[in-house]
Amino acid sequence: MFESAEVGHRIDKATYEKEVIALREALLDAQYELKQQARFPVIILINGIEGAGKGETVKLLNEWMDPRLIQVESFLMPSDEELARPAQWRFWRRLPPKGRIAIFFGNWYSQMLYARVNGDIKDSRLDIAIDSAERFERMLCDEGALIFKFWFHLSKRQLKARLKTLESDPQRSWQLSQVDWLQNQVYDKFVRYGERVLRRTSRDYAPWYVVEGVDERYRSLTVGRTLLEGLQAALKLQERPRRHPHAAPLVASLDNRGLLDSLDLTQALSRDQYKTQMTREEARLAMLLRDKRFRQHALVAVFEGNDAAGKGGAIRRVTGALDPRQYHIVPIAAPTEEERAQPYLWRFWRHMPARRQFTMFDRSWYGRVLVERVEELTAPADWLRAYSEINDFEEQLVDFGIVVVKFWLAIDKDTQEQRFKEREAIPFKRYKITDEDWRNRDKWDQYADAVGDMVDRTSTEIAPWTLIEANDKRFARVKVLRTINDALEAAYKKDK
Amino acid sequence: MFESAEVGHRIDKATYEKEVIALREALLDAQYELKQQARFPVIILINGIEGAGKGETVKLLNEWMDPRLIQVESFLMPSDEELARPAQWRFWRRLPPKGRIAIFFGNWYSQMLYARVNGDIKDSRLDIAIDSAERFERMLCDEGALIFKFWFHLSKRQLKARLKTLESDPQRSWQLSQVDWLQNQVYDKFVRYGERVLRRTSRDYAPWYVVEGVDERYRSLTVGRTLLEGLQAALKLQERPRRHPHAAPLVASLDNRGLLDSLDLTQALSRDQYKTQMTREEARLAMLLRDKRFRQHALVAVFEGNDAAGKGGAIRRVTGALDPRQYHIVPIAAPTEEERAQPYLWRFWRHMPARRQFTMFDRSWYGRVLVERVEELTAPADWLRAYSEINDFEEQLVDFGIVVVKFWLAIDKDTQEQRFKEREAIPFKRYKITDEDWRNRDKWDQYADAVGDMVDRTSTEIAPWTLIEANDKRFARVKVLRTINDALEAAYKKDK
Incomplete structure (x- = not known):
């Protein structure tokens, strides 16, 4: 050579x-x-x-x-x-x-x-x-x-x-x-x-x-x-050449929504069950984050879900047991000018927690294969390659000891409509509901396809997706917290 | 209490x-x-x-x-x-x-x-x-x-x-x-x-x-x-209340351009003088930056000047003796979206060198009291308070051991015209000259007033301005380099 x-x-x-x-x-x-x-x-x-x-x-x-x-x-x-x-x-x-x-x-x-x-x-x-x-x-x-x-x-x-x-x-x-x-x-x-x-x-x-x-x-x-x-x-070159994958075009497999469809959305918790279980999980999380072993780790929790599925509420419930100095919440909005001048994942990398830190992402890098795909903001070649780029990215996090937990909060169409209407009626929630939300709703099936593909392609053994049945908020919140706790415990156990 | x-x-x-x-x-x-x-x-x-x-x-x-x-x-x-x-x-x-x-x-x-x-x-x-x-x-x-x-x-x-x-x-x-x-x-x-x-x-x-x-x-x-x-x-409040200074309005003093006018712009160096002096100053700078004492310092050099006064050329000549790993050059353009969401000085703070580093600013925070004042991009109350804000800012740098050197490269109006025309004629320099440059030229006197005030109010004992007679590029470049070297030496001496 x-x-x-x-x-x-x-x-x-x-x-x-x-x-x-x-x-x-x-x-x-x-x-x-x-x-x-x-x-x-x-x-x-x-x-x-x-x-x-x-x-x-x-x-x-x-x-x-x-x-x-x-x-x-x-x-x-x-x-x-x-x-x-x-x-x-x-x-x-x-x-x-x-x-x-x-x-x-x-x-x-x-x-x-x-x-x-x-x-x-x-x-x-x-x-x-x-x-x-x-x-x-x-x-x-x-x-x-x-x-x-x-x-x-x-x-x-x-x-x-x-x-x-x-x-x-x-x-x-x-x-x-x-x-x-x-x-x-x-x-x-x-x-x-x-x-x-x-x-x-x-x-x-x-x-x-x-x-x-x-x-x-x-x-x-x-x-x-x-x-x-x-x-x-x-x-x-007017356009940088796009590397088109030499592969069959991605079509939604017949059952890529199987997982979503199989969710039992009727699952619910009574107020008492909720209180008991929530108290237990909150105490667990507080202990797990104070645990000496957390010093070798960091925690990243990703929240995605249908509009009005209760991402914000779930995030707030996770923080319930914690000192605000222990966590950061990163709400993902449209990229800024500086972010647009960089590779897609750059704006997430900049928020990666240091060791001993806990960061929650309210929406995330998965926007690439969800909203950007469905709204056609990104060319197919680009969101198609994102699946493996994201898997690589998460592997880098996990290899370093970061525990990555990913949630899809799922509700059914009726529940969504009901929540939209409720939100419009409550003054301090009116900011949460826009015309865009109603428009997204018309694309329910396309989003469901995208979610199915996303879970199929990025639910890995190192960073699996957890689907959350979120028609009942209490059930959803407890499951989120418990999943985080289980993931932390599993990571500590692997430390031997 | x-x-x-x-x-x-x-x-x-x-x-x-x-x-x-x-x-x-x-x-x-x-x-x-x-x-x-x-x-x-x-x-x-x-x-x-x-x-x-x-x-x-x-x-x-x-x-x-x-x-x-x-x-x-x-x-x-x-x-x-x-x-x-x-x-x-x-x-x-x-x-x-x-x-x-x-x-x-x-x-x-x-x-x-x-x-x-x-x-x-x-x-x-x-x-x-x-x-x-x-x-x-x-x-x-x-x-x-x-x-x-x-x-x-x-x-x-x-x-x-x-x-x-x-x-x-x-x-x-x-x-x-x-x-x-x-x-x-x-x-x-x-x-x-x-x-x-x-x-x-x-x-x-x-x-x-x-x-x-x-x-x-x-x-x-x-x-x-x-x-x-x-x-x-x-x-x-539609507008945040502006604190108007309870003071006489700033008027250009009769002789605020005295310093500028007193510059002897005919000063020049022959090619031989230039070579000898440049070689000497380049060697000095290389030694001073490799000096053990630099570990306790950092160096910030600010370049301002008339359009076409040769800022870029002067900066390049400073780097001549240095390994590119030793310096950073920060060209100041319009602020980005993220920068506009922050206080004015934020976008300069983010580029401050760490100890042992050398950063050159091609235009700088002085834009506030130069272009923003003359072009009326900023309200008088805001650029008026900038003088003391900048002095505070530079004091924080100097207190930490950063050596701050500030250059105003001055040319006369005829020289500027000649250089504009030359630039338009040379293919790879055509990017350097725009209609805006010609428009700025019409405001020559207003800029001169702004420069006079700037020097009066921000040439401090800890971070003085150095006016550079820049009609002759060779003279200017040597003076810039020598001033930097003198400033570093003076700082080392004070370390006792």
Whole structure:
């Protein structure tokens, strides 16, 4: 994989200087066009051998282009806020908005490679990390991002020569950190694992570019031209190409509403039953969140359901036993401007609880496959891929120890109508009911289809859906609370 | 100050239950109206004696109102990201957007009080903290925020009784943290300093409400009614009242442009001079930022100037000697939706560098007193108060060790015209020149007045303006770099 990057490519000064003038202008032009269009972000990943010119090239790109529109991020030691959340969070929070360029040093590839080279992880964990990177990048691309992955390379001989030169140059010897020297010792490992990573993560939508680093001019022109051509091509396309799944179109299976239809909505609790059970579950939740074992976890509860199914009431009942400092409630409304400039899941990632925290989502990322699907706000190709993106996302949460509980609050059509009318009659509830709610009601069947598919495709063993029979509010509230408690208990048990 | 909160106010159950029903509905109504109007945020500060019902009241407010629209923030141990920035940053980042309610536990008052009671700070530092809180709150109010400050009180006798009750109740004894008991020992100090703080920070625009905490019903109704009346009054006003300064209107003094006019714009450097001096200053900057002493500092450089004065070029030249991982450039454009829902300075606070970081602002918070003043985007009362708000803001940065350097790049009218025309002719610079630039040019004198006032009012001993003669780009770039270097050196020297 690296052979052709060890042959000693060089470019003479005259050729270089002639080419650079045109290249710089064209890059600047493309950069401003990118900003004007503001249709997609550009992410440049910088990896490879130390001493092969990674830092120098990034510096040069900042000189050639307008550095005010480039954000350079190096992911060194994670902060404690980052350590308290899934590893992906620190990358999500630094993603560039549409129209901007970000250069990521010390990205997911460096982290997996250093971990493997140091022996902190084995091959199987490396493969998991590779797989996760691939999924992440595919999602970014599907969301419109243009990704460049550069591997700066030097042969072992070239690296040794490079280190010697640096050593003897008093002006630059400070660049020789211990890492660089260490790098020399572990060169073979680094290259071996590097090849494995590159081979498995070079994809049509985000290929690797291996750049021979020994000659500054060659390396600079190669990177500059690659960027320019990629940028120009992407800018020309009126629409970013959509990856259409090569698969049979999704049709509602005959019984995808089987689960919903099989709910026994007549289930109810008497006032006394409710009081007894509620008191018990509230005490349980209070204890479970105060439990020492919760320090290794966090809790995410997702509330979806028919309009007027009682999401708000259920959420309030969950908080009943808790100190308000123990939880956060995130009501999901239309995305803001900053959120629209980011991948779909970004606006949920930003609210992910840190360890020991409990966050409730009043509506959630499932809007993608519910309202956005039914109201045709999102193209089928996009909401279709959301199922697996969401499963990946939730896996990242669960892997970190976050307990994910998801509720669909189901009522029947008559109950909904009755509640709509009640709400319209009560002054302080009038805000809760709008014309839109009545319109959504006309699409009852389409929503039911969407819910059926959603549950089929995203009720996973790690983050299952719980359907809540919500015609009776008391029954629903107790079941919600009990489900949360059971999930926490199950998670603690698994901690061994 | 606390006498009337020690008399043992009580409310009987019947009265309470009758009142609460109406109160809850009215509070919910006000809350939804607040959300709909989305004109101002509400900030509720919770302070006072431990055991006086702070937590219980907040819990109750969450039950009475819609908890999805309330964010409860407790500021316990700062994270390392917070410790690396001025103390105010952690409050800024948690401010509620317009239309929302935030409840702040452990806010600035708790912090100053605990610090004083523990003897970590003396009276003089307490007074500085009080002064700073007062300025912060006035700014928030001027920006539209509605602030409620509650002090929950118990007499010493009441507190002792309360602690005994808790102790004997196995269900609630866990609430007795060490702090509570400690509180009992230090009660006198806490009340003494509390009085000082309340007396000095109770203002018309953000008064304290002292709530006797011994009777739950009395305390709950008091807080609920206070909130309701305050909310209703604020919602009724079509416009939040503007505090008009009781002062002579600001007129441009006869010589406020004296400094600008006295600049010798003919100053220039030859190509050779430039090369020599630039190389020297670049090396200096590289060394100064690698200096161990920089770890205790951060660097903020603000670039303002006439259109086409060369801000971008100057910024790029500053980065010339640096690794792109060492700096961030923040280009200031129109505020986003999320930024518009916050106080004016919020969008700059969010970009403040952590320790050891260097951030350049391409245009800045001074837009308030430049473009917003001249183009009449902001009412005079608002940009007039900005001078002192900005001085307060920069003082907070400097107090933390951030070196603040501010540049006004000045060119004359002829030079500007020439550069505009040049830019129009060069393809990759055509983005830099718009009709707006030509329109701004017609307001040359008004801008010059605004610059004169800005420099007069915000060139402080801790963060002075440096006027840059920028007709000659080489001269300007060297002076910018040298000024930054001098400022860093001066800061290091002061470290002793």
